[in-house]
Amino acid sequence: MATVRKTRNPKTNNFTSILDQFLKKYNLSVESTPLQLRAHADELDAMLPDWKARKHVKEALRRRLFKENQIEALVPDKRKKKLTIKERARYCAKTGDVWDIWLHASDLAVPKNNTDEAIVAASSCVSQFRKELAEAGVDPERIDTYAKLSELTRASNKIQQRKLEQGLSNPPKTPKHFSLEKGLRRIQSIDIAKVPTMQDLADVIMMLSMRPAEVTTLRIIHYEPGEIPPPEWYKPGYSWYCTGYIKNKGEAKNNPEPRQFLSMEKNPERAKELLTWIQDAIATGKLRNPVYSISGKRSTGVFSKFLKPYGITAKRLRKIGGKHASRVHSGQNPTSQHLKLLSRIAMRHKIDRFDSGMYYAEGDTSDFESESDSNDSLELGPSEAQASTSQPKNNNYDPFGSQIAEIDSMLATL
Missing domain, CATH: 1.10.443 (hpI Integrase; Chain A)
Structure with missing residues (x-):
């Protein structure tokens, strides 16, 4: 009678080897910017099954002398997604790191789906984030540089302009x-x-x-x-x-x-x-x-x-x-x-x-x-x-x- 082999979760050193292969595949190193690392974050996240795996990868990145903002870009903390927009802004104002501003703005800019409503909502969230950053005392120049996502804004404006023109030609009825x-x-x-x-x-x-x-x-x-x-x-x-x-x-x-x-x-x-x-x-x-x-x-x-x-x-x-x-x-x-x-x-x-x-x-x-x-x-x-x-x-x-x-x-x- 043939025996059925039980599947086992990869060991810690296996996650380290996965990380090494991943970094080598995309030529990523401590010299890479958070922007470059963030471009591959979703793919790496799909390879890590749970929070323990992400923890081991973060520890491996620290041993390789990656900075915290680089680690956050490549393996973002999913718990921070539960923060309100105001809490995100206060956190960025407290750390004073421009890449924190960029990372949080990028998180808010991801629409829940590809519908027009989701894209407009994402643009609104980023706009609100900029306002909260200003109220938290962040330098306006930093806000414009790292929290102003022009492509998202243009996409949202086109959607709203199209809906506006449709609404003017066919005004909704009053119940x-x-x-x-x-x-x-x-x-x-x-x-x-x-x-x-x-x-x-x-x-x-x-x-x-x-x-x-x-x-x-x-x-x-x-x-x-x-x-x-x-x-x-x-x-x-x-x-x-x-x-x-x-x-x-x-x-x-x-x-x-x-x-x-x-x-x-x-x-x-x-x-x-x-x-x-x-x-x-x-x-x-x-x-x-x-x-x-x-x-x-x-x-x-x-x-x-x-x-x-x-x-x-x-x-x-x-x-x-x-x-x-x-x-x-x-x-x-x-x-x-x-x-x-x-x-x-x-x-x-x-x-x-x-x-x-x-x-x-x-x-x-x-x-x-x-x-x-x-x-x-x-x-x-x-x-x-x-x-x-x-x-x-x-x-x-x-x-x-x-x-x-x-x-x-x-x-x-x-």
Whole structure:
């Protein structure tokens, strides 16, 4: 009877011989740069079955006088992949080694798969890594040299440009559940004496055109000039502003200029009351934070799961809110340029970004809504009707430039 031979794991010296053959095959030595070594890391990793094998290979590399950054490039520590982007940046700032910056940037640049979404996500991670490095005090020149991956950025930009062009030609439909009429009815019927639900959270996000990360940071403030001279950002006749928006967080630190307040809820006091109600519920644990899990880790899964049946994301919900706010405040027979400008104000974009409005197109609701339903949801005040009729009704109308002052004065009366 023939005996079956048992397979055995290679011994330590076998891993050493594997390493020697590998180094000889690709002509790698202590003179090789981490960049050259990293190019062969995946192939070597496939030859090492477990963490013990990687440990033996690292020890063999140290005996051969390889430096730590070279060892990390050829046999990267897989445990570091569990670090957050901020933790990676702090680690690189602590070590001060430029190759650590490059290695971590390279790890973040590897997409999970070859889909467009994964490539864009990888580029976003690398971009966030650069921001965290800057906040950690790393020299900007080092960041640009070792953490700026141009090929990945170009690939991501091409994908986003293609999707942008497709979206402009075929704007997505607004779900009927989040139509202007239904959204306003739910917002007006909210009872703040009750504990808010995920639906209430979504409606308030839509009402204020917020990003999920802004739910806990956004503030609606009231300012009336008195004896003290008003600040530079104050616009005569205008009282309500927003602070705490995330997009220009770095800019806000250097120039904390509030943006004009505009929302689906016309009454700013009521809008502030609803926002505070949601924020208090999140702070006391009665409502789930749309960005972070209970343990404090970043997680948008719960809120995304709530929106999934309606076929939208939090990003689209914000755009829908901006579109609705522009319709609420536009008056009768508004021009398309007027609506775009109001939408940009509602979403707290910079007014000097003249082209930004075109990137936030939203189609009509996915289900048919009667004309009477849409008209019933918009109650126009005298000032709005007057502002609307003052707008030129020709194709050459340009609301930008000198018209911005006119829009500001119109908003001050809302």
